[in-house]
Amino acid sequence: MNAFRFPPWWRGVAGHLDAVRMRPDVQTFTDAIVGFWSLLFPTECAVCGRLLISLCPECLSAIRQATVRPVRVERGAPALPPALGELESSTGLGDPLPVTAGGHYRSALARLVLAYKNHHRTDVGRPLQAALAGALHSAVEGLRQGGETAVILLVPVPAKGVSLRRRGYDPLGLLLDGLVRRGELPADCLPARLVGHRGVTGRLASALAGRGGPQHQKGLGSAQRRANVRFTMSLRRGRRVIPGAVCLVVDDVLTTGATIAEVTRVLRLAGAEVTGAVVVAATEPPSRAE
Template identity: 60%
Template sequence: MHWHQRRVTRLAAVAVWLDGVLQRPTTVRLLGAGRDFWSLVLPTECAACTSPAVTLCPECLARVRAATVRPFRADGGADALPAAEGYEGGPGDPTDIDVLPVTAAGHYRGTVSRLLLSYKNRRRTDVGRPLQAALAGALQTAVHGIRKRGEQGMILLVPVPSRGASMRRRGYDPLGLLLAGLDRRGELPAGCHVAALVVYRGALTGGPSVLASRARPVSQKGLGGSQRRTNVHATMALRPGRCLPPGAVCLVIDDVLTTGATIAEVTRVLRHAGAIVAGAAVVAATPAPSRSR
């Protein structure tokens, strides 16, 4: 037997043994006692319902899984999304997609929204795993759709960048952590690679900025589709030193879809660099505040 096969066999045997140890009643009791001890030393609560002494209670975990088990097309109400790549159809033409297709793992409401808010704004990075699983499902569905349309090459997963102020306030990039975890566990769709190609212009140093004469963009909350699109237009650029091969296929990744203005800005940057943006994927989608389309 080849040495590599022997090594894989040994690792598999160790994994089976370890799994058996963890399932023993004595081990389960010891682990439970350990959790109870640490809940006294470092009190915690469910990130979604605030139940005590647990990171994410079984009921909330079950709700999140049920709410994100069937990814769906979420671009119907996002009125700031750009046109789909190569769209040439017209009104009533069922053979073409008039806007960039966006796949969401779930709806931004209930337990899903509370979990996302805790993860992003309360530094609850300990609940990232269920969100990673939800995003993985949306990625698999989105990539499957791209493959069905004939694209069989490498697909670049391009995350929406975090603002510098948000990074400094949180101390981490929520979307980057989710994608890094999926990449580390080998749970990204086959033939896909994470590529942080886009940054906010405020993060660039040296050289003139097209935003020099513009006011700092305000918060997106409460703005309609056209207002959000205007608010973020030209606020992003290709990361310095990065170049894309002509025709590179990209999938834009975000955490929450509202009007699609941020996804539209990332798409603008990538298309200007010569890339093909085939769609987007998000953890959750919320109804857009404006449906002027």
């Protein structure tokens, strides 16, 4: 590929522009413009902090590498429910619910997720959407190969009212919305939250309600987290889930699996068939973490 070459006369023009650009009055003016621009648009890389770009090419490439191949992560999350509803018990029998992640929650991917979730960097959601899409396609393909032919409902973990008010946006909902708009969901999958009030999926969507949010989970051990999340959700009064509806629970970050367990519990109690979960990224068990 030939590199683009500037024409010979450009050197003179560029020199002149440089001279203009370096004038103190012009500097003040451009600083003001940049300042104003940064008010309107994020101007540093969400991962490494490089200025004037929302995600630099190096970090974007690191994110792509970290999410190029979805991974199965259920072995690292001790609070996940059993794979099959009828085995639901605390005896630890049976395999855990299968969980597919876009990548491991570490390095660049962890910083990007944090920036997106907690620092209002909704402008960098696109690579996270891609990671979630990859994980969704992988999980659904697995189910189809296992003979599942039904429409699969994608049930996002509901945003807690407290978090919504604090952040002002629903990070997971935005990711799913984006995938719907771009037509990037796997075939025959419906995002439950997004269908509105028509039919089963709409009911299912609005059915999950947090019951006065549990305390913040940061810093809690896995047993505490489990206790903290258990029984915090319920079906809203008057809502139903069609028995046998095939569901995948969707969340942004998998840590212990307690939140996914709680959503699964409510859905199964209502007669849905929860066959797995999909997350953007999964933390690693302490022993394997870097």
